[in-house]
Amino acid sequence: MLIASYNQAALGDVLVVIAAADEAEQTTTKRDDIVEIVAQSDGHLIGFNFLKIKTILPTLSGNGKIELSDDQIGILNEAIKTAGFSTKLVADYDAKFVIGYVETVEKHPKSDHLHITTTLVDGEHELQIVSGSPNIKDHIKVVVAKVGAMMPSGQIIWPGQLRGVSSNGMICSGRELKLKNAPEKPGALILPDDFQAIGQPFDFAKGNLLF
Template sequence: MLITSYNPTQLGDTLIAILRPDVAEQKIESHATVTRISDAKTGDTLGYNFFDVSKTLGTLDVNGQVHLTADQVEELNALLTANDFEAELVVDDTPKFVVGHVDTAEAHPKSDHLQITKTDVGTDQPLQIVSGSPNMQADILVVVAKVGAMMPDGLIIWPGELRGVESNGMIVSGRELQLPNAPQRPGALILPADYQPVGEPFDFKRAQTLFTA
């Protein structure tokens, strides 16, 4: 997995690359303009900070998540190698926000407000997603933030558990997607039944007019 972000106002000319979720015990190693953050127990790379990254990738006209091309990832891997790190970055261009269909929604055995859904996202197996949306039900079309998605507020979606039940992804609201005029209250964004085919990347541009003022 590779999630990258760039926030020049807050962090200067630094690209943040995230490969795995944070852990409590971390090891930090810096060579020149590259810093590696790893799991102190397993040695697995959690991420990298690339300082003065414009010298490698040129100007990044982005403030937030960066969707790197294969060529840009190759340039960063070359920079890692030049600084005695492993060239381990792999481009990830699979869509992370997709249209899903909630096939089933059942009450969570340890919660009075959570539901366990089986949600079709166009793959061989539906995703099991635990949802707290008050309007959750079976047979609705929704937007799914898959594992590896970065939400507009910077939250990253990782595999997890909610009260002991595995959850892989998040069924999101218009508010969480920061869509114009979206209701500022909890509740999944329920799309019209024929809005987009299941499994297609969610069309953010089209969604700008989903809610009227």
């Protein structure tokens, strides 16, 4: 997993790179202008903060989620090594917003408004996703934010539990995807059957034409 975010107006010249979910107990180490964050449990990398990123990547631009190229990741890893850290970043180009197909829907045993879905996201790969969408039902195409997705709001999708039931992803509304003219109300974005094939990366430009 690799999520990079840059917001100069809010944070200054800082690139935030996330490699794993946050943990309550973690170790933070600063060397030069690089901050490494690792889990105390087993030492796995949670992420890096690059405090003066333009000294490392002078041409970096954007606001919000940043797609880093292989060359940029290589430059960051060289800077990490030079600073004396042994961990490194690993590229992740797996699509995080994909076309899903809701195969089954069951009522949540501990909630009146939540439902447990079995959602196909690619081939035979199924995810259990708990959804609170009032219009959720079986046999529909939807947009799934997989684990590791950063929503337009900045929220990151992690594995979790809702009322004691595991959930691995999110079935999105048009509003949550920030699609143009999407209704400002809850409810899964139900896609036309011929919109895109199951498992394909969601085409945001095409999605804007749905409203």
